[in-house]
Amino acid sequence: MSKFDNRKIIPRYSLIAVVMTLLGVAVIGKATYTMTVKHDYWMEVSKRIESDNNSLHPERGNILSDNGELLASTLPEYKLAVDFTVGGEKGLKLWEEKMDSICEGLHEIFPEKSVQEFKDYLKNGLDNKKRYYLIWPKRVDYETFKKVERLPIFNMSRFVGGFCPEKNNARRKPFGSLAARTIGDVDHEKDSARYGLESTFDRVLRGEMGKYHRRKVMNRYLSFTDKPATNGDDILTTINVQMQDIAEKAILQKLQQYNGDVGVAVLMEVETGDVKAIVNLEKCSDGVYRERINHAVSDMLEPGSVFKTASVMVALDDGVADTSTMIDTGKGIMKMYDRQMKDHNYGNGGYGYISLGRALQVSSNIGVSYIIKKNYAETPEDFVDGLFRVGIAEDLKIPIDEYQPPRITRPERNSKGHFTNWNLPKLPWMSIGYASQVAPINTLTFYNAIANNGKMVKPRFVKQRLREGEVVEEYPVEVLREQICKPQTLGKIRTLLEKVVTNGTGLPAKSQSFKIAGKTGTALISQGRGGYKTGTVKYLVSFVGYFPSDQPRYSCIVCIQKSGMPASGGLISGTALRDIAEGVMARNLNVESSYAEDNVEQRYPKQISGNLNAIYHVLTHLGYNSSYGDNKNSKNVWGNVDFSNGQYMYKARETSEETMPDVNGLGARDAVFMLERMGLKVRLHGRGKVKTQSIAVGTKIAGGEVCELYLI
Numbered sequence: 207m208s209k210f211d212n213r214k215i216i217p218r219y220s221l222i223a224v225v226m227t228l229l230g231v232a233v234i235g236k237a238t239y240t241m242t243v244k245h246d247y248w249m250e251v252s253k254r255i256e257s258d259n260n261s262l263h264p265e266r267g268n269i270l271s272d273n274g275e276l277l278a279s280t281l282p283e284y285k286l287a288v289d290f291t292v293g294g295e296k297g298l299k300l301w302e303e304k305m306d307s308i309c310e311g312l313h314e315i316f317p318e319k320s321v322q323e324f325k326d327y328l329k330n331g332l333d334n335k336k337r338y339y340l341i342w343p344k345r346v347d348y349e350t351f352k353k354v355e356r357l358p359i360f361n362m363s364r365f366v367g368g369f370c371p372e373k374n375n376a377r378r379k380p381f382g383s384l385a386a387r388t389i390g391d392v393d394h395e396k397d398s399a400r401y402g403l404e405s406t407f408d409r410v411l412r413g414e415m416g417k418y419h420r421r422k423v424m425n426r427y428l429s430f431t432d433k434p435a436t437n438g439d440d441i442l443t444t445i446n447v448q449m450q451d452i453a454e455k456a457i458l459q460k461l462q463q464y465n466g467d468v469g470v471a472v473l474m475e476v477e478t479g480d481v482k483a484i485v486n487l488e489k490c491s492d493g494v495y496r497e498r499i500n501h502a503v504s505d506m507l508e509p510g511s512v513f514k515t516a517s518v519m520v521a522l523d524d525g526v527a528d529t530s531t532m533i534d535t536g537k538g539i540m541k542m543y544d545r546q547m548k549d550h551n552y553g554n555g556g557y558g559y560i561s562l563g564r565a566l567q568v569s570s571n572i573g574v575s576y577i578i579k580k581n582y583a584e585t586p587e588d589f590v591d592g593l594f595r596v597g598i599a600e601d602l603k604i605p606i607d608e609y610q611p612p613r614i615t616r617p618e619r620n621s622k623g624h625f626t627n628w629n630l631p632k633l634p635w636m637s638i639g640y641a642s643q644v645a646p647i648n649t650l651t652f653y654n655a656i657a658n659n660g661k662m663v664k665p666r667f668v669k670q671r672l673r674e675g676e677v678v679e680e681y682p683v684e685v686l687r688e689q690i691c692k693p694q695t696l697g698k699i700r701t702l703l704e705k706v707v708t709n710g711t712g713l714p715a716k717s718q719s720f721k722i723a724g725k726t727g728t729a730l731i732s733q734g735r736g737g738y739k740t741g742t743v744k745y746l747v748s749f750v751g752y753f754p755s756d757q758p759r760y761s762c763i764v765c766i767q768k769s770g771m772p773a774s775g776g777l778i779s780g781t782a783l784r785d786i787a788e789g790v791m792a793r794n795l796n797v798e799s800s801y802a803e804d805n806v807e808q809r810y811p812k813q814i815s816g817n818l819n820a821i822y823h824v825l826t827h828l829g830y831n832s833s834y835g836d837n838k839n840s841k842n843v844w845g846n847v848d849f850s851n852g853q854y855m856y857k858a859r860e861t862s863e864e865t866m867p868d869v870n871g872l873g874a875r876d877a878v879f880m881l882e883r884m885g886l887k888v889r890l891h892g893r894g895k896v897k898t899q900s901i902a903v904g905t906k907i908a909g910g911e912v913c914e915l916y917l918i
Contacts, residue, residue, distance in 0.1 A: 510729025724751015885909030
């Protein structure tokens with residue numbers, strides 16, 4: 207018999223079970239009540255707790271040009287908002303008293319909106335007791351913010367007047383669109399770098415977050431730093447602002463002249479591989495050229511005839527041909543397996559018998575492809591291995607997210623010796639720049655190695671990492687190949703590239719000031735399944751080379767994508783490269799000023815436009831005969847100055863505070879100063895002096911209008 211009495215134990219366990227069940231139901235009920243009815247209350251409590259562990263945001267580092275100029279920097283911007291619930295009845299009365307003066311002040315700062323419009327807008331927010339009411343829809347800079355902060359009510363504490371501005375960081379580029387795609391951009395709203403160097407070096411530029419907490423002390427909340435934020439480091443790039451400007455102007459001019467779709471230019475320092483300029487202009491839907499994609503590092507197009515140099519180099523290096531090897535190109539048409547290959551002059555009878563060296567000079571498709579087909583048809587893998595050996599297929603691993611390495615097919619065979627990814631016609635077409643895809647930066651790196659005595663260096667975009675002006679990390683020159691080919695091969699190739707410019711297809715690129723060596727390229731752009739000639743034929747015209755060719759300092763590639771004729775790598779891209787080369791070399795001239803002295807005749811500026819008082823001061827200081835008259839005591843007189851009969855003659859322009867003045871011929875700074883003093887908003891297009899203005903001379907102005915100025 208059990209010593210336990212079930213009649214007494216069972217009721218006790220039942221009671222415990224009932225109690226536990228009731229407790230469980232109570233817990234679930236309380237949790238449900240908390241998650242629903244008390245949700246808002248506990249969310250507020252959560253926010254108060256979170257305020258004890260707030261983040262301190264670091265300042266993002268700057269991106270600098272090769273000589274320390276700002277390419278990208280973080281500047282504060284402000285959202286201007288008001289909390290109309292602050293102050294109660296006293297605050298309401300204060301707004302009613304100061305409304306007129308506030309609206310007049312806001313109109314002076316933002317003339318696009320009238321006093322009455324501001325008054326109606328603010329009264330709407332006041333009547334509806336808005337907690338966060340934007341008084342201006344866009345972010346404003348620090349200077350504008352300080353002007354608003356000085357207005358009545360806005361100059362009071364936020365707990366009295368209700369002015370609650372919100373500070374935000376904005377990434378600004380002082381030089382505008384120059385190298386914009388390569389420099390990159392930052393989305394501060396999402397706190398993320400988007401592309402370019404901003405993205406690649408985000409960890410360096412970003413810095414480290416800090417922490418702080420808030421405590422209530424004597425009825426006031428004070429902030430206490432737990433861990434200070436570490437500001438981001440700066441990076442010193444290889445980009446040169448002046449060279450970038452020269453390259454961009456040259457490409458833009460060619461795009462506009464030939465109605466191009468895309469224009470690319472990369473300028474590289476031969477010895478170091480430093481990228482001094484990189485241009486990626488693309489025609490947008492509105493007809494304006496902008497940087498949207500980094501075509502220089504990402505365009506996977508068939509490079510065309512600029513690839514022939516690598517093919518000839520492989521043949522020379524393998525000893526299967528020499529520059530003197532003769533080829534019968536016939537009348538410019540030759541059958542290559544199942545397709546006809548043509549030279550660009552087949553309509554004029556072709557080149558007939560020419561040497562391999564001459565074939566490269568005149569960019570003969572038949573001459574180059576015949577040599578490669580003859581010597582590598584049975585073993586195409588030897589030819590492709592040679593391309594990898596000379597570096598044209600090198601994966602550069604450059605620090606830009608958009609970069610795509612070359613796509614050059616290596617022939618593969620199965621166990622029976624049959625090709626699995628290759629067909630016979632592929633070899634001759636690959637040798638002249640088709641059936642492969644190579645980005646412009648890779649092509650330039652190969653030619654830069656030719657200029658650098660055979661040493662291939664990796665393109666460098668960033669030289670140093672700086673912290674408070676001190677170098678904390680160097681990014682050294684990286685050698686990819688000590689020698690891309692045999693010295694005797696290199697010497698022959700360099701001689702041929704010089705002759706391309708002096709006596710070949712690159713003749714338009716010839717400079718009268720120094721020697722340029724390089725190679726032209728004109729390739730059809732594939733339209734996908736439609737082939738090369740579906741609809742409007744598109745071309746990639748290129749020129750790549752280096753200068754001065756006897757002592758190379760810089761290498762450069764220019765690629766222009768366009769539709770229809772004319773399509774000539776020498777005429778279009780070659781002349782653009784020449785313009786870039788001459789601009790860069792002129793910038794580097796270091797000539798004693800005494801060499802420029804003219805002992806026969808004194809030179810005078812022919813015509814000057816701008817502030818006549820400033821011009822008079824400068825000319826007088828320089829010792830020029832300058833008779834101005836009585837106007838020199840006034841503050842601002844605008845006009846033209848002409849030189850005649852041994853002295854400068856001043857002619858003031860008629861100006862009025864109510865009508866649009868004539869600013870044609872003025873420099874950008876003078877024109878902007880003059881028009882903004884009259885209350886106009888000015889937008890500049892181009893560089894140089896004002897050529898045209900969007901508001902006609904004499905038009906009545908009220909202030910706040912936008913005037914477009916086009917400069918050349």
